[in-house]
Amino acid sequence: MSEQEPTPPPEALGRRGRGRPRATRRRDQILDAALAEFAESGFQGASLAAVARRVGLSQQGLLHHFPGKEALLIAVLARRDEVDVRELDGLGETAALTGLAERNTRRPEVVRLHTLLTAEGLTGDHPASAYVRDRYARVRDRLAHTLRAEHGDRLPSGATPDQAAALLTAAMDGLQLQWLYDPDSVDMPDLVGLLTDVLRGAPPDPAPH
Amino acid sequence: MSEQEPTPPPEALGRRGRGRPRATRRRDQILDAALAEFAESGFQGASLAAVARRVGLSQQGLLHHFPGKEALLIAVLARRDEVDVRELDGLGETAALTGLAERNTRRPEVVRLHTLLTAEGLTGDHPASAYVRDRYARVRDRLAHTLRAEHGDRLPSGATPDQAAALLTAAMDGLQLQWLYDPDSVDMPDLVGLLTDVLRGAPPDPAPH
DNA sequence: GTCTATAATGAGATAGAC
DNA sequence: GTCTATCTCATTATAGAC
Structure with a gap:
């Protein structure tokens, strides 16, 4: 580093x-x-x-x-880090998360890198372990901070900012996996947007799409 | 086989x-x-x-x-498959998903296996590719079916059964990753339950925990 | 059924020529 | 800066003894 x-x-x-x-x-x-x-x-x-x-x-x-x-x-990873930090700082509002999902759809290579390394980082003394761990801490922290700024200590859905941050982070990772296996199986921006709305307690859109 | x-x-x-x-x-x-x-x-x-x-x-x-x-x-994997199928068939109600998350908390080994192989399966001609792909199809299918039986073609939150199934599957996978990196960082059953509730449009619990 | 011995490969890394 | 040649090591897999 x-x-x-x-x-x-x-x-x-x-x-x-x-x-x-x-x-x-x-x-x-x-x-x-x-x-x-x-x-x-x-x-x-x-x-x-x-x-x-x-x-x-x-x-x-x-x-x-x-x-x-x-x-x-x-x-x-050091080079990715610069981009990463910028992107995370861009998450000043939850809506930006949908934008990130959208951008990711156009760069499967980067998504694959992160997905593979995140899993590999679990094994033994993998060189990416620290990077991934750090990244998780940053992502959840940043997200929770944003959510707290927007909604205080509890979202309309009842979730705490920390809970919502963990769920949103998890959904991003999990959707990427499904998407990498079959890009047509999931619409990442759509689903991230949906989850965001639901967590914010937004009323169901009567005619989505 | x-x-x-x-x-x-x-x-x-x-x-x-x-x-x-x-x-x-x-x-x-x-x-x-x-x-x-x-x-x-x-x-x-x-x-x-x-x-x-x-x-x-x-x-x-x-x-x-x-x-x-x-x-x-x-x-x-063939041996895991029997257990897997049983577990998936057990998902006759969305509440069972929380139970699965709970059980997973007690068997990090199995969770690690699935998490690592799911990522590895993305690379080249990995022997687990077919297994994972198959598994995703079954999980989402089973979940969507259950959700449709419970709520019809749209959940109270506005999500379709397919969308909710993808999100729940993604959350499970993503939470497992975070949990494997740091077991104390996320409460899997709790968060899965929360997501289920939110997707079903349950009113926020005024005093959770 | 389990072992020892031994290919055969593939990879990361070093030394030194050009 | 880039190459050829080489070393070392780990790993999968085979052959055959006990």
Whole structure:
């Protein structure tokens, strides 16, 4: 995590001029490939050679840029982290959750990555464990905070903000699983919206859809 | 699946008398060990040697009873399947879902197995894919059927039986994930009950707990 | 039925040439 | 920066002795 430098200070980059340094380009290419590969096969299931192939490198060529497989995953997650934090901060209102579900529908790769790593993180000393645990804490916290701001200590449905946060988080994860298995089986934004409404005690829409 | 013989015909077992044949004993011991190991490390992460160690066998001794790792998983799932079907059939009323959540709290091993395999099943040609896909179809179907029997084509909350079934299934899966990461973070039966109530449009309990 | 010995593979990682 | 060659290790699986 200490090697995460969104915009490294110029002096630390040596004599590189304006624009993205080539090395960083390559680095990003590799991270893209790694994300794709991890999303497809999980961390354990992915091989460095497969990642390397995606960028047209040999396995050893890849290892010039990252010290090892685990470091590669850490780097992928560090990059995801920035986006993640932004997205969570965007959840200032419960309506934004539907928007997130909508966006997710357009990026199955990211959804797969998170879903696979969340499960893998349960096993032994998986490198993603801390990331996932942290993420859960943040998501639920952020959601509960928003709900409390909107409804106080109890929602019209009777649920507490904490309960609602756990349920909404659970529904997101569970719906993603069903959706990944069969995208036509569930309408994620629709169902997240429905759950949000129901938890907020909204009256049933007489003619939905 | 064709090698699954819950109670093999006596004549096929040679000259063994009453009681469980020794071979079946061993088989069950191995399946127990395999379930435990798969639940701990997932299918990919588990090694045959680790399973064998749990029953006090060498890896090769184990392979005398099952032709390979994949066959071992299939056998574990086939045995789970019987229990699974019974449990799903037990969901004749939505209240039973809370009971299932309650029971799950007392068997983290089974919950882990299902959670890990559900995610792993997304990757490539995982041997559990079919099992999981099938399971989802059955669960949602069974739930939707129950809900329709109880409420007709629309629940008081406004959700259709299909929507509610997807949401309840998702919540179960998602809550299990959070619970496995931190058992104290969520009260599964409580939250499942809450979601059920809310979807059924039950009035908020003025003083819950 | 269980073991020892032993392939056969596949993966992560290192050393050093270009 | 990227490659070839190589090492090491874990794992699945087979062959055959007891």
